[in-house]
Ligand SMILES: Nc1ncnc2c1ncn2[C@@H]1O[C@H](COP(=O)(O)OP(=O)(O)OP(=O)(O)O)[C@@H](O)[C@H]1O
């Protein structure tokens with residue numbers, strides 16, 4: 272089968288085949304991912320669900336190019352990325368992926384603006400361009416007035432918005448979010464989810480991991496993972 | 511562009527732990543300051559010796575009366591005489607000047623003060639051969655020697671010794687063991703030369719010394735100046751041959767005089783000083799390396815502390831090279847900052863020591879450049895391991911690090 276197009280003739284953003292990841296802890300091995308097949312089209316809104324330890328984060332790390340698979344293939348935008356070297360992977364992480372973490376992962380020493388600016392440094396933009404883009408991204412998440420605040424001076428919801436601004440600032444192909452509302456109360460979580468909805472309407476492809484049905488309900492497609500394999504998939508809804 | 515950013519991150523990180531950074535830098539500061547000071551001192555010491563070498567007109571051999579042997583028993587003799595001087599003048603072709611000296615220690619009275627000083631009888635050539643310059647007045651003349659005149663020439667420190675203004679001394683009288691002498695001149699200070707300081711001597715004509723002061727015909731020392739370009743080894747052999755003949759020393763017996771070559775001695779001293787200063791600079795260099803190990807230690811701590819930051823940066827698109835360079839810049843910034851402070855401290859220390867030792871201890875551009883480049887190199891060398899450790903961190907493991 273042609274790897275560049277699926278049955279509908281459309282070029283998929285993500286195509287994963289037979290992907291596997293095994294962790295070794297001394298003598299024992301853990302198959303975090305057994306054999307995963309997944310195709311994601313541009314502008315999909317996909318929620319990954321599943322019990323704790325089923326391999327959701329492992330899969331997200333693969334998609335986000337933070338981890339490399341032990342088996343199988345992964346094409347991103349038609350490029351086989353499962354066997355790339357460090358510098359190309361870093362470039363793709365920088366350009367194609369926007370990652371939002373459950374624990375925010377902001378730099379505590381830097382203010383919101385500098386946190387959001389950071390990916391643009393590695394993209395090679397000049398200072399002026401960086402700051403104007405970072406400003407714009409903060410505006411997008413409704414935090415223009417908090418640009419000079421450091422993470423410790425912000426609420427959890429605000430921190431997560433900064434993290435989302437940072438993920439968006441490079442205009443990535445995919446926004447990945449691993450339990451983005453996991454550390455937030457339900458009201459703040461709902462705010463974040465409505466921000467995601469907005470972004471998706473504006474054309475952003477979003478993949479998120481969640482335990483909560485209410486969060487998953489925002490997405491157009493649900494993929495359930497069980498024991499390192501995909502147990503069910505509601506199928507692509509392309510806009 | 512990215513480099514400027516990395517410098518900023520490095521500055522931020524150093525500022526965040528300023529006291530720790532400063533303590534770490536201290537090793538580099540002390541190391542660099544020590545290298546600068548030691549090199550400056552070494553150069554200064556060598557320069558001082560070089561100046562002495564330059565001040566010697568040609569090469570001067572010193573002949574001193576020494577031990578003779580009578581039936582295998584060493585006896586003190588004073589067997590250098592005017593005949594030896596004449597024979598050397600006549601039979602050693604490479605000789606350009608011969609300066610006899612006769613020193614005795616005598617009580618000297620100037621104004622109302624008494625001092626015990628070295629009285630040296632000599633001839634007019636003394637000043638040229640030994641590189642003495644006149645401060646005031648005139649040198650002893652051949653006429654003074656011929657007429658056994660009671661005239662005296664003072665070393666540069668003598669007026670200080672008697673607490674008298676040197677400008678007032680010419681033409682004044684001074685008593686050597688009760689005998690009155692006219693002061694005809696004062697030498698410029700010469701400073702210490704090879705362990706002895708002649709600036710407190712009083713010079714008088716050799717004949718006057720023999721007949722009016724010491725009461726002996728003998729000489730204590732003969733300075734033999736050899737023409738420039740003549741092989742000193744050959745000159746020594748010639749002088750020795752003539753003196754052995756004059757003293758009727760049978761073949762196989764030992765000399766009853768000592769021959770020493772001042773230039774050769776100075777050159778040996780110069781070599782020794784060079785080795786010594788290299789040694790000191792080497793030890794200072796080792797302290798610089800120890801400082802570098804301190805930098806490496808603190809960089810390893812920094813990398814561990816910032817594991818999570820490294821993970822975040824990698825997730826946002828930093829390459830291994832980016833992370834590596836960032837931490838190298840940080841290590842080198844520490845070293846270079848320490849290096850600059852060390853250079854300033856070393857400069858101050860060398861200047862202070864120079865004043866203390868009375869040497870010129872120049873802080874050379876080379877030493878500063880080398881110290882600077884070396885401290886940057888130390889930063890690079892000792893930064894590489896921590897930086898590559900940071901660069902090779904797995905992004906997921908780094909993000910998970912607590
Ligand atoms: N670094 C690791 N070393 C060893 N085993 C690991 C590692 N990371 C994950 N695992 C294992 O792989 C399996 C899948 O982990 P993963 O983090 O993907 O689960 P998850 O679905 O995200 O769970 P949760 O909902 O609790 O976040 C688990 O059994 C886990 O113990």
Ligand SMILES: [Mg+2]
Nearest residue numbers: 327328329449
């Ligand atoms: Mg997880």
